[in-house]
Amino acid sequence: MTLFVTALVTGLGLGAMYGLIALGFQITYSVCSRVNFAQGSMVMLGAVLGYVLTERAGLPVIVAYPLALVGCALMGMLVELLLVRPFAVRGSEAWLMATVAGGILLDNAVMFTFGNEPRSLPSPLVEQTWQIFGTGVYPQQLLIPLVAVGLAVSLHVLFRRTRQGRALLAVVQNPEAARLMGINTTAMISGSFALSAVLAGVAGLLIAPLLSVHSDMGTLFGIKAFAVAILGGMTSASGVMIAGFLYGLVEALVTTYLGSSYTYIVVFALLIAVLAVRPNGLFGTAALRKV
Numbered sequence: 001m002t003l004f005v006t007a008l009v010t011g012l013g014l015g016a017m018y019g020l021i022a023l024g025f026q027i028t029y030s031v032c033s034r035v036n037f038a039q040g041s042m043v044m045l046g047a048v049l050g051y052v053l054t055e056r057a058g059l060p061v062i063v064a065y066p067l068a069l070v071g072c073a074l075m076g077m078l079v080e081l082l083l084v085r086p087f088a089v090r091g092s093e094a095w096l097m098a099t100v101a102g103g104i105l106l107d108n109a110v111m112f113t114f115g116n117e118p119r120s121l122p123s124p125l126v127e128q129t130w131q132i133f134g135t136g137v138y139p140q141q142l143l144i145p146l147v148a149v150g151l152a153v154s155l156h157v158l159f160r161r162t163r164q165g166r167a168l169l170a171v172v173q174n175p176e177a178a179r180l181m182g183i184n185t186t187a188m189i190s191g192s193f194a195l196s197a198v199l200a201g202v203a204g205l206l207i208a209p210l211l212s213v214h215s216d217m218g219t220l221f222g223i224k225a226f227a228v229a230i231l232g233g234m235t236s237a238s239g240v241m242i243a244g245f246l247y248g249l250v251e252a253l254v255t256t257y258l259g260s261s262y263t264y265i266v267v268f269a270l271l272i273a274v275l276a277v278r279p280n281g282l283f284g285t286a287a288l289r290k291v
């Protein structure tokens with residue numbers, strides 16, 4: 001029972017984090033059919049900025065974390081401006097490699113300035129454990145899925161109930177019609193990349209107190225999150241979040257009961273099997289083509 005509870009809590013926390021990062025992939029893909037393959041680096045950037053602003057600058061968390069997310073948003077907009085837009089306007093797919101290269105550049109820039117030694121990001125939520133069915137659980141582990149679900153619901157409300165959200169949805173549905181209606185589609189696309197980076201930054205800030213902060217911490221998270229986005233279906237935000245939880249739970253259960261040596265073998269074999277049956281993901285739909 002103890003092992004199962006541990007795996008369950010760990011899986012929910014990891015799944016929520018994967019879901020947040022993957023939701024960033026889904027948002028930019030829905031808006032402009034492109035993604036930021038430097039998304040894993042945005043996870044790292046959020047954690048590093050959080051550490052620098054709290055531990056080195058001495059700012060309180062309530063000030064430091066929002067500033068860290070602003071930094072992530074600006075970096076997301078910079079990625080779209082410099083690494084995506086120049087290629088997209090020419091109809092080139094080179095933005096894919098450009099964002100990969102951009103992520104590598106960011107990781108190395110942080111390594112040379114921040115250092116590559118793992119550092120701990122202190123949090124009162126990882127100082128003492130709570131007992132759940134005889135298993136010690138950090139409050140931070142419970143906070144991650146709560147924040148992830150809260151953000152997912154907030155985004156749904158934002159898109160459906162606000163003017164900016166409806167404008168973004170209009171760009172998703174028909175960019176040309178949205179432009180004719182006076183919507184600045186360029187700003188909407190840039191904003192989607194900023195929002196995507198913010199979601200990754202939130203994931204980085206949430207997971208850092210449980211692990212450590214270092215320059216390449218986001219690489220593997222970004223790869224797994226992209227797998228989650230494909231699994232859930234790039235056209236379904238809710239599907240991506242559900243897939244994140246499923247992925248995290250399977251990963252944690254396999255690691256707990258079979259060992260870490262089997263984790264990637266089992267998880268990615270299941271991923272391939274699911275996509276063989278559902279090529280558009282568990283909750284995705286095939287794109288309609290006009291003929």
